[in-house]
Amino acid sequence: xxxxxxxxxxxxxxxxxxxxxxxxxxxxxxxxxxxVLAAExxxxxxxxxxxxxxxxxxxxxxxxxxxxxxxxxxxxxxxLEQGKTVAYASDAGTPLIADPGFGLxxxxxxxxxxxxxxxxxxxxxxxxxxxxxxxxxxxFGGFLPNKTGHRKAMLEKIxxxxxxxxxxxxxxxxxxxxxxxxxxxxxxxxVSLCRELTKKFEEVIRGSLVEVEEIVAGRESIKGEVVLVLxxxxxxxxxxxxxxxxxxxxxxxxRVKDAAAAASxxxxxxxxxxxxxxxLIKDQK
Numbered sequence: 346x347x348x349x350x351x352x353x354x355x356x357x358x359x360x361x362x363x364x365x366x367x368x369x370x371x372x373x374x375x376x377x378x379x380x381v382l383a384a385e386x387x388x389x390x391x392x393x394x395x396x397x398x399x400x401x402x403x404x405x406x407x408x409x410x411x412x413x414x415x416x417x418x419x420x421x422x423x424x425l426e427q428g429k430t431v432a433y434a435s436d437a438g439t440p441l442i443a444d445p446g447f448g449l450x451x452x453x454x455x456x457x458x459x460x461x462x463x464x465x466x467x468x469x470x471x472x473x474x475x476x477x478x479x480x481x482x483x484x485f486g487g488f489l490p491n492k493t494g495h496r497k498a499m500l501e502k503i504x505x506x507x508x509x510x511x512x513x514x515x516x517x518x519x520x521x522x523x524x525x526x527x528x529x530x531x532x533x534x535x536v537s538l539c540r541e542l543t544k545k546f547e548e549v550i551r552g553s554l555v556e557v558e559e560i561v562a563g564r565e566s567i568k569g570e571v572v573l574v575l576x577x578x579x580x581x582x583x584x585x586x587x588x589x590x591x592x593x594x595x596x597x598x599x600r601v602k603d604a605a606a607a608a609s610x611x612x613x614x615x616x617x618x619x620x621x622x623x624x625l626i627k628d629q630k
Contacts, residue, residue: 349378350378351375351430353425353429353430353458354425354453354458354459354460354461355421355431355449355459356375356431356432356462356463357439357440357441357446357460357462358372358376358432358433358434358440358465359372359434359435359440359462359464359465359467360393360434360437360466361393361438361466362438362467362468362471362543363437363544363547364543365393365396367466368393368397371463372463372465375430375432375463377399377400379431379432380429380430381404381407381429381431382406382431382432383407383408383417383421383432383433384406384408384433384434384436385408385410385440385445387406387407387408389436390434391406407420407421409421409433409445409449411445418448418452421433421449422453422456422458425456433449437466437570438466438467438468439464439465439466442467442485442487443487443488468570469485469511471539471542471543471572472511472537472539472542472572475537475539476539476574477551478509478535478574482507482508482509482577483509483510484503484509484510484511485511485512486499486503486512488512489512489514489522491518493521493525496525497525497528497529500525500526500530504530504578505578510573510575511572511574512573514571514572514573515571516568516569516570519538519561519567519571520558520562520567522573523557523561524558526575527555527558530554530575530578531554532553533554533579534553534554534578534579535551535553535554535575535576536551536557536575536576537550537551537557537574537575538550538557538571538572538573539571539574540567540568540569540570540571540572541569542572546569583614587612588619589622589626591608591611591612592605592608592619592626593626595607595608596626596627601620601623601624601627604623605619605620606619608622
């Protein structure tokens with residue numbers, strides 16, 4: 346790794362999500378050379394450094410997490426003001442991804458300090474590699490709300506998106522989350538439940554939402570960090586009689602043009618097709 350001095354600034358250091366070997370040489374160099382070390386979980390970072398033989402050399406690891414960020418941030422920014430190098434590591438994976446380090450990075454950027462990222466492990470990308478779902482277009486939603494009503498409302502907002510969806514979830518809430526997804530997305534939408542990624546008991550459960558929910562329900566418990574990866578929405582088979590019924594109802598109170606526009610949006614069909622059907626219905630009256 347060498348002993349080259351790091352330029353002053355904030356270093357965002359990705360750490361393994363499981364297997365300790367999943368760390369880059371650059372990240373190890375930064376951890377060895379930084380003037381100040383900050384971590385979401387100081388014990389995890391200390392353990393990782395011990396595994397790789399990186400001595401603290403009189404440094405202490407500053408705790409920085411959701412509950413103390415406002416109090417600790419000025420101290421870390423003061424270290425940057427003094428021209429020191431500050432390295433921040435999240436509990437696991439890439440910092441700032443559903444992580445309290447965002448506030449620190451934002452504060453450093455607004456103050457004009459240099460920020461560098463040492464990329465590495467990420468649960469989002471690892472899950473996408475393992476899930477077997479399309480990866481050409483995906484949406485990462487972080488953690489969903491804990492309460493069912495709020496969770497369903499959030500899922501309904503994203504339901505029309507033609508994309509693979511990725512969410513983090515607690516093993517204690519994963520069954521309730523899958524149940525809400527069935528309600529919003531339908532039972533047959535494809536999903537991969539990825540847990541304990543890169544660890545000894547790594548597992549990926551694939552199937553429809555209802556199939557995976559049944560597997561989870563049949564187990565005494567689900568352990569480990571969970572990432573849910575949902576495939577894109579299933580293509581809907583539009584029946585012409587459904588379009589007719591929809592337009593017949595609308596044409597009782599709407600103009601042909603307006604009814605056709607509504608049908609086009611509702612069934613995701615060309616407006617011209619909807620307009621021709623609406624005209625036919627109107628002429629038959």
